[in-house]
Amino acid sequence: MPEISTRTPAAEAVRDAKRLLRLARVGALATLDREYGSPLATLVGVAADWDGSPLLLLSQLSRHTQNLGGSGVASLLLTAEPGRGDPLNHPRLTVNGPVLPHADASSRERYIRRNPKAKLYVGFGDFAVYRMRIDAIHFNGGFGRADAILPSELLSPPGDIHEIVEGSASLCAEIDALGDERLAALANRSTDNRRFWRAVDIDVEGFDLSAGAAVARVDFSAPAFDRATWRLRLAETLALAEARTVNDS
Amino acid sequence: MPEISTRTPAAEAVRDAKRLLRLARVGALATLDREYGSPLATLVGVAADWDGSPLLLLSQLSRHTQNLGGSGVASLLLTAEPGRGDPLNHPRLTVNGPVLPHADASSRERYIRRNPKAKLYVGFGDFAVYRMRIDAIHFNGGFGRADAILPSELLSPPGDIHEIVEGSASLCAEIDALGDERLAALANRSTDNRRFWRAVDIDVEGFDLSAGAAVARVDFSAPAFDRATWRLRLAETLALAEARTVNDS
Numbered sequence: 001m002p003e004i005s006t007r008t009p010a011a012e013a014v015r016d017a018k019r020l021l022r023l024a025r026v027g028a029l030a031t032l033d034r035e036y037g038s039p040l041a042t043l044v045g046v047a048a049d050w051d052g053s054p055l056l057l058l059s060q061l062s063r064h065t066q067n068l069g070g071s072g073v074a075s076l077l078l079t080a081e082p083g084r085g086d087p088l089n090h091p092r093l094t095v096n097g098p099v100l101p102h103a104d105a106s107s108r109e110r111y112i113r114r115n116p117k118a119k120l121y122v123g124f125g126d127f128a129v130y131r132m133r134i135d136a137i138h139f140n141g142g143f144g145r146a147d148a149i150l151p152s153e154l155l156s157p158p159g160d161i162h163e164i165v166e167g168s169a170s171l172c173a174e175i176d177a178l179g180d181e182r183l184a185a186l187a188n189r190s191t192d193n194r195r196f197w198r199a200v201d202i203d204v205e206g207f208d209l210s211a212g213a214a215v216a217r218v219d220f221s222a223p224a225f226d227r228a229t230w231r232l233r234l235a236e237t238l239a240l241a242e243a244r245t246v247n248d249s
Numbered sequence: 250m251p252e253i254s255t256r257t258p259a260a261e262a263v264r265d266a267k268r269l270l271r272l273a274r275v276g277a278l279a280t281l282d283r284e285y286g287s288p289l290a291t292l293v294g295v296a297a298d299w300d301g302s303p304l305l306l307l308s309q310l311s312r313h314t315q316n317l318g319g320s321g322v323a324s325l326l327l328t329a330e331p332g333r334g335d336p337l338n339h340p341r342l343t344v345n346g347p348v349l350p351h352a353d354a355s356s357r358e359r360y361i362r363r364n365p366k367a368k369l370y371v372g373f374g375d376f377a378v379y380r381m382r383i384d385a386i387h388f389n390g391g392f393g394r395a396d397a398i399l400p401s402e403l404l405s406p407p408g409d410i411h412e413i414v415e416g417s418a419s420l421c422a423e424i425d426a427l428g429d430e431r432l433a434a435l436a437n438r439s440t441d442n443r444r445f446w447r448a449v450d451i452d453v454e455g456f457d458l459s460a461g462a463a464v465a466r467v468d469f470s471a472p473a474f475d476r477a478t479w480r481l482r483l484a485e486t487l488a489l490a491e492a493r494t495v496n497d498s
Contacts, residue, residue, distance in 0.1 A: 026336045028277030028326050030288035039279035039288050041326035042387070043341045063387065077277050077290035081331065082462060086366035087275045092292045117335035121392075138291070138312065143370075213331060 013147035017139045017154055019217045020078045020093040021052045022208055025115055029056070029099075030075040031067035040067060046076070047114035049102075050165065050203055051156045054078075054132040055111050056099060057118055061126050068130075072098035076132060081213070091145075094138040095154075102131035106165055113201045114208075156205050159225045167227045168202050174231070175199035175207060178238070183209060185241040187216035202230075206237070262396035264468065266388045266403055269327045269342040271297045271457055272464045274364055278305070278348075279324040280316035289316060295325070296363035298351075299414065299452055300405045303327075303381040304360050305348060306367055310375050317379075321347035325381060330462070340394075343387040344403075351380035355414055362450045363457075405454050408474045416476045417451050423480070424448040424456060427487070432458060434490040436465035451479070455486070 027046045030039055042064045047055045054076055058065040068074060076099075079092045108129050112118055121127060134151045141147060164171075175183070176199050183197035184190065187209050195211035202208075204223040209216045220237055224230040276295045279288055291313045296304045303325055307314040317323060325348075328341045357378050361367055370376060383400045390396060413420075424432070425448055432446035433439065436458050444460035451457075453472040458465045469486055473479040 028279075028290050030277075030279030030290035030324070032281070032286075032288055037281075037286070038322050038345065039281055039324045040345065040387070041277050041279035041290060041324040041343055043326060043328060043337065043389070045335075045337050073287050075279070075288045075290040077292060079292060084462070086294075086364070086369075088292065088294050089366075094290055096287065096289070115335070117338075120335075138289070140292070213333070 010145075010147055013139055013141055013145065014149060014153050015219065016091040016141055017093050017137070017147075017149055018052065018205070018219075020080060020091060021054070021095070021154060022048045022203075022217050023080070023215045024048070024054075024078040025215075027054065027056075028077040029064050030077070031064045032073065034067050034069055040064060044076075045111075045115050045118060046078070047111040048201075048203075049107050049110060049131060050161055051158070052154060052203070053134060054095060054099075055102065055107050056130045056132070057111050057115070057122060057127055058130050059124075059126045060128070065130075068099055072100045072130075074099045074132065081215070089142040091139070091141045093140075095132060095134045096137070097133045097135035099130045099132045102129050104129070104131075107131065110201055156203055157223055159204065159223070161204060161225060163226045164202065164204055164224070164230060167230070171202050171227070171230060171234075172199040172207075175202075175209075175234070182238060182242070185245045186218050186238060187211070188241065188244070189214075189216065204230075206233075259396055262388055262390050262394065263398060263402050265340040265390055266342050266386070266396075266398055267301065267454070267468075268466045269329060269340060270301045270303070270344070270403060271452075271466050272329070273297070273303075273327040274464075276303065276305075277326040278313050279326070280313045281322065283316050283318055289313060293325075294360075294364050294367060295327070296360040297450075297452075298356050298359060298380060299410055300407070301403060301452070302383060303344060303348075304351065304356050305379045305381070306360050306364070306371060306376055307379050308373075308375045309377070314379075317348055321349045321379075323348045323381065330464070338391040340388070340390045342389075344381060344383045345386070346382045346384035348379045348381045351378050353378070353380075356380065359450055405452055406472055408453065408472070410453060410474060412475045413451065413453055413473070413479060416479070420451050420476070420479060420483075421448040421456075424451075424458075424483070431487060431491070434494045435467050435487060436460070437490065437493070438463075438465065453479075455482075 029044045075096045137149045197209045197211045200208040200210045206219040220233040224233045278293045324345045386398045446458040446460045449457040449459045455468040469482040473482045
């Protein structure tokens with residue numbers, strides 16, 4: 001009998017899980033040893049595809065890639081930058097599903113925008129972009145905060161994204177042109193720390209900023225599937241961020 | 250026919266791998282789903298036992314603990330604090346082997362010294378300390394630096410450590426009493442950043458320091474199995490660190 005879920009995950013849990021998925025540059029991949037079936041935990045570079053699905057740049061020479069074999073069965077742990085206090089009280093996300101080769105030019109570009117240093121080796125013959133199809137999720141928000149989240153809740157809603165894909169470079173440039181103060185307000189960080197935020201990438205639910213090793217996620221109130229709506233969401237989000245900044249000061 | 254290894258791993262690889270093993274506070278654990286046999290990657294708190302073997306504080310309620318089952322088969326990925334540049338060009342260590350319950354009071358104390366916040370829940374009925382017996386090692390020092398390391402090379406040499414175990418609290422106090430400047434020299438960091446180093450724990454091959462979220466490993470030139478030799482090694486190491494500081498300035 002199929003399980004019928006009626007629970008609603010806390011909005012905070014979904015938001016935290018989406019942020020981990022969107023902002024990660026690395027993850028811990030668990031695969032099964034091809035020969036012995038024992039587990040293997042290794043570090044991999046990751047990015048988020050348009051809908052949030054993990055993109056991995058893997059070398060055919062790596063043991064984890066060989067372990068994926070035909071089925072691609074794997075598990076991926078994503079954590080945030082280490083913060084203060086007990087690391088076990090910080091949110092982390094495990095996503096499970098098959099990791100399969102994904103020859104899509106715009107996904108490869110997303111990987112490079114997230115991991116610019118990968119430009120040095122992304123073209124090597126043994127490297128290829130893979131994508132995980134998320135089948136199951138384990139979200140742990142910290143002590144006593146293990147929420148059940150469905151893949152449809154974690155990923156962006158489906159829709160025609162071609163206008164956003166084609167406009168992503170110009171929309172990123174528009175974000176960068178907002179200037180340091182407005183970008184710091186969007187990142188919800190003080191400008192005092194002299195961090196200069198820049199757009200990393202966009203999607204239908206918002207966009208990601210980085211400043212050196214720091215990263216920030218900006219969430220829209222609702223998704224946008226065309227450029228006009230996307231610009232409207234950006235303007236709304238900026239107005240809210242600036243109002244918050246004024247109230248805080 | 251047993252494989253006879255004649256290769257010598259680079260001294261640098263062994264040193265980097267030992268540091269990752271000694272300084273980690275968390276790791277990514279790969280286990281096998283008890284029901285389906287699929288891999289699962291989760292975050293766990295870790296410390297290093299006297300010889301370096303990973304200690305894990307696990308809750309019986311956690312899926313990864315249930316996955317360990319009777320055999321305890323698992324893989325553990327340890328990374329350093331994220332640094333600058335490509336995270337895939339930084340050293341990381343994967344250790345494989347059975348993770349089994351380990352009811353040893355001094356190991357539990359080591360876990361708490363590494364993860365002081367765990368004092369809040371280490372006494373809960375569902376928590377217990379586990380220990381991995383390292384059977385296999387995958388060390389990746391960055392691009393082109395995958396060295397084969399044997400468990401006997403990664404762990405501290407065997408020997409009677411009772412004098413070091415019993416003297417550890419007083420030896421830690423002696424380290425702390427060296428003062429901020431000498432501790433910064435031992436940590437091989439500038440004093441400019443106003444970090445106040447303190448001893449976390451000791452072992453026969455050296456000791457670990459922390460200053461807030463920062464950690465540093467101090468390696469002896471040779472192991473010490475009694476307190477007199479340990480103090481001698483500390484004095485030698487301090488003299489070398491201070492000479493290095495003078496040369497740098």
